[in-house]
Structures are given as structure tokens and as C-alpha cells.
Amino acid sequence: MSFCYDVKSEICSKKLGKHCCEHAELLGMLMYAHHFGADGCTFQTEHREVCERFERLCRHCLKCEPKVELLRGSLLTAELDADICAKVVDRYACDRSIPAQAVDKECCAASFVRGAFLCCGTLVDPNKYYHLELVCEQRTAANWLYALLVSLGFTPKMSERDGVSVVYFKDSEQIEDLLTFVGAANSSLEVMNIKVYKDVRNRVNRKANFEDANYFKTYTASNRQCQAIERLIQAGALSGLSNELQLAARARMERPDATLAELADDCGCSRSGLNHRLQKLIDLSEQL
Secondary structure, eight states: OOHHHHHHHHHHHSOOOOHHHHHHHHHHHHHTSSEEETTEEEEEESOHHHHHHHHHHIIIIIOOOOEEEEEETTEEEEEEOHHHHHHHHHHHTTTTSSOHHHHSSHHHHHHHHHHHHHHHEEEOOTTTOOOEEEEESSHHHHHHHHHHHHHTTOOOEEEEETTEEEEEEOOHHHHHHHHHHTTOHHHHHHHHHHHHHHHHHHHHHHHHHHHHHHHHHHHHHHHHHHHHHHHHHHTTOGGGSOHHHHHHHHHHHHOTTOOHHHHHHHHTSOHHHHHHHHHHHHHHHHTO
């Protein structure tokens, strides 16, 4: 199963809230369903536990039993009759805005967003990248949800894709906070753990890349120095140089893999001093 599937399973494992929160969660599911209006409701999901939670909420809040069918594969659809939906729309004015009763208390606001997420939310596996989105069939409904999330302290973004509106998050901390807000605290901790692991892995990779780059740089420089010293030896020119240059040449030839700092210790001079001597050897070899 996907990470998003597990998140929704965690949410569905929680008991239904207070009566006001039950209504708020159901309204979130209804308003962001595949279709909802005075003419009826079509709620679709591939998650059986989400469908069962929708059924329970309908029984508790609307005293009705939605008609559930398996359309294809794992896609479930739950339908509500027009007369029931018309009463809901009329009572809560769902066609004009998010019902005030659904968001006037923080617990109810969390329940409403929870219902919307269960209905139209998706979440990419955080091992890949951070992306949570709520796909809304209508732009107006997306605007309402966006405004609600902003009022709750979140910073979502909006876009249009394939004729639908998308309210989304790409910031890992915002995703963590939203998951906690809707009741998926364990999933939020999992996102945090994955982020820590990725940060550590990236630091290790950066360090390894840095060390590889330094090793390559050292190897390239050492190889050039050794070739220069070989030319001086073959030309019989090394023995006529100063003791300092001969000492530097001998140290490099004996330890071709050593860093400048290590060779400087062997020669009893500074790193910059040794580098100057080795560069002098290269210059002299190029004059031959």
C-alpha cells in the first residue's frame, strides 16, 4: 500500500469525535466529494476504510444509508439521494461557503479538514519528495478551502491542473503540521523521521563527494609533481638543486599519496612553503 493509503488508514482508525465534529467531518467529505449538490452526492474512494467511515457518519448525522457500489478495480462509490442532500445544502448553505458551524471551533475545523483530506487528499511518499494536495472539482470550493487553511495558520498554494483546482503543500513542516492537525500524528512523525534520515544521508553524501574531490585534486597534483621530478632526475638536474628542493622531491617520490600537510611535516616546513618548492620543481622541469 502507498504512504497516503497508510495515512488515511491511521485517520480512519481513530474514533469519531463529538457530535459537532462528526457533522463537520461529514460536511468536509460531502463538499469535496466527486459530486455534491441539492441533486445528490457521489462520493468516490479506493480506500474501503474511508468509505466505511463515510457510511458511519451518514448514519450518525443524516440517519440514512448511502448506496455503496464497487465500480471497477478497487474504486468504491457511495451515493446519497437528492432529498437528503437538498436538506443538507439548505441547512448549512453549503452552496455559498464552508458552513460556519463546521469551523467555528478548532476541533470542528480540524474535523472538516480531515473529511476533505479523506475525500480528495493525496500525499506523495516522503521518501521521494514532499507533496500533499487536495484536488477540488470546483474552483470556488478550492478557494474556500484555501482561505480556511490560511485562517488556521497554514500556508498552502493553489494551481489549476486538468480542469480542476488543487490546493497543495510542498513544505515538509507544513505537511507534518497538517497531518497532526487532522489526526495522523504517527504519519507526521514518520515524515519527520524520513526527513532526518534524508538530511543525514545527504550530509554523508556531501562529505563523501567532498573527500572524493579532494582526493582527486591531491592525486592530480601529486601525479604532476612526480612527473616533473622524474624529468629532472632523468636530465641529471635534480642533484644540482638546493637541499630544500631535493628534500621536497624525495619526500614526494617516497609518498605520492600523501597530502601537502603530511609532506610538510616530513620536511619540517609549512604547507605553503612545501607547495612553493614543489611548484618550483615543476617550473624547472618545464624549462628543460
